[in-house]
Amino acid sequence: MSETIVAIIPLYNGAKYIRSAIESILAQGRQPDEIVIVDDGSTDNGEGAAIVSEFTDKRVKLLSKENGGQGSARNFGVRHSTADLIAFLDQDDLWYAHHLEELEKPFLQNSRLPLGWVYSNLDEINGRGQMVCHSYLDIETNEHPKRTLIGCLKQDMFILPGASLISREAFEAVGGFDEQFMGYEDDDLFLRMFCQGYRNIFIDQPLTIWRIHAGSTSYGRLMAQSRMRYFTKLVAMFPDDPQLSRFYARQYFVPRFVRSVVADLRSGMSLNDHERVEIACSHLWQLSGHLSARRKLPLRMLAVISRRPVVGRMVRMLPRGAANRLRIIFGV
Numbered sequence: 544m545s546e547t548i549v550a551i552i553p554l555y556n557g558a559k560y561i562r563s564a565i566e567s568i569l570a571q572g573r574q575p576d577e578i579v580i581v582d583d584g585s586t587d588n589g590e591g592a593a594i595v596s597e598f599t600d601k602r603v604k605l606l607s608k609e610n611g612g613q614g615s616a617r618n619f620g621v622r623h624s625t626a627d628l629i630a631f632l633d634q635d636d637l638w639y640a641h642h643l644e645e646l647e648k649p650f651l652q653n654s655r656l657p658l659g660w661v662y663s664n665l666d667e668i669n670g671r672g673q674m675v676c677h678s679y680l681d682i683e684t685n686e687h688p689k690r691t692l693i694g695c696l697k698q699d700m701f702i703l704p705g706a707s708l709i710s711r712e713a714f715e716a717v718g719g720f721d722e723q724f725m726g727y728e729d730d731d732l733f734l735r736m737f738c739q740g741y742r743n744i745f746i747d748q749p750l751t752i753w754r755i756h757a758g759s760t761s762y763g764r765l766m767a768q769s770r771m772r773y774f775t776k777l778v779a780m781f782p783d784d785p786q787l788s789r790f791y792a793r794q795y796f797v798p799r800f801v802r803s804v805v806a807d808l809r810s811g812m813s814l815n816d817h818e819r820v821e822i823a824c825s826h827l828w829q830l831s832g833h834l835s836a837r838r839k840l841p842l843r844m845l846a847v848i849s850r851r852p853v854v855g856r857m858v859r860m861l862p863r864g865a866a867n868r869l870r871i872i873f874g875v
Contacts, residue, residue, distance in 0.1 A: 546650050548643060548708070549577040549626035553616030557634035558590035560754070565598050567637040567752075573644035575630060578603045579620045584610025591634075614720030614728040617704070621719060627711055631704035637752040638705075646708035649744045659713035659741025660733065662688075663750040665706045670756030678749050688745035695737055696781065697795040700730045702743075706751040713741045721776075726769035731776070764822065767807055771826050774800050778833070792833040801830055801842070808849055824849055 550568050554561060561580075568578055580595045580603060595605045608619050617631055628650060630643060646661045667676040680687060685701050686694035717735040720728045737743070774796055781791040804826045811819030824846040831842035 546628050546647065547576040547626040548628045548630055548647065549579060549624040550575040550630045550632060551579045551581065551617060551620035551624065552632050552634055553581050553583050553613045553620070554585060554591050554595065554634050555583045555610070556585050556587040556591060558587055558594055560635040561591050562594050563637060564632055564634050565595065565603060568632065569601060570640050571638065571643045572640055573647060575643060577624050577626050579624050580605050581616040581620045582607040583612070583616040584608065611722060612725040614724055615722045618719045618722065621714065629709045629711055629714055631707070633705050635754045635756070636705045637754070639750050639752065642750040643708070645746055645750055650708070657713070657741050658710060659736040659743055660707050660709040661744045661746065662702050662707040663746040664748055665703060665751040665753045666749040667753050667755055670754065675755070679753065688743045689733070689737055692738070693795065695734050696777070696791065698799055700733055702729060702733045703751065703753060704729050705753070710741070713739070723772060724769045726766035727773040731773060764819065767822055767826065770800060770803060771829060774830070797830050797833050801827070804830065812849070820849060
């Protein structure tokens with residue numbers, strides 16, 4: 544049994560790192576059958592696209608579209624490819640040379656169970672390329688591979704598209720990425736594939752290099768807004784079921800997202816970023832609406848008083864573990 548693979552990179556103002564990303568694809572022991580770069584409406588006067596054009600004689604295809612976010616660019620790349628398996632890579636990340644070879648192996652084995660995706664551990668580097676963490680997923684408490692719905696819902700999934708190889712059948716069965724998200728679109732995709740019955744396999748060795756830097760989407764306001772859109776979608780997808788004593792929003796979704804929102808609040812106060820503080824406070828208020836009156840009050844009090852400068856000075860003094868302690872205090 545043979546499979547074909549397409550490598551897809553969404554490009555947005557990525558001149559600084561795109562060359563290294565493409566070179567890591569071309570260095571693969573198992574070469575992809577297609578390489579597609581999607582320029583998602585970059586505003587860098589064509590700098591990134593010019594670098595990509597240097598590789599067009601090496602099977603690299605450059606496409607362009609209006610800006611719509613990573614999910615939109617990835618979907619566009621999939622639609623303009625034909626391979627059986629889809630390998631995404633972000634413009635600032637890298638693959639180790641055996642990335643595709645290892646991720647492809649489970650797809651080559653005969654199985655009657657539908658395999659949706661294979662994913663791996665990863666190493667983290669900073670913006671200068673310095674190693675920050677080996678086998679990053681080892682320090683997280685997430686379930687790998689994904690075996691239970693609750694395991695997918697109660698915390699971030701930590702499945703990077705760039706560390707995954709995805710079945711086109713599974714990807715298309717769930718409609719690809721939800722383009723309303725500019726953050727959490729990966730969790731949403733893999734959750735929907737899991738719910739559709741597709742299996743997943745985890746390879747516990749780093750095959751991907753994940754670069755985290757100041758410009759990463761993980762730390763922007765768009766991520767904060769997208770987080771709450773995803774929260775709203777989850778609440779709609781999994782309504783409470785009192786007969787089975789399943790209260791998804793208050794048991795899983797609020798505790799999951801309140802930690803990130805409180806971290807955003809603390810960061811906004813530290814930076815005197817009033818817009819970020821306002822966004823975090825409004826999100827705390829939204830999250831609290833899914834709690835009982837007793838548990839709702841502390842979050843709403845925090846949202847109200849955090850807008851006051853004196854409280855801002857106090858929160859800036861909180862230690863790094865403050866978000867976890869606040870979660871315990873609030874009982875969510």
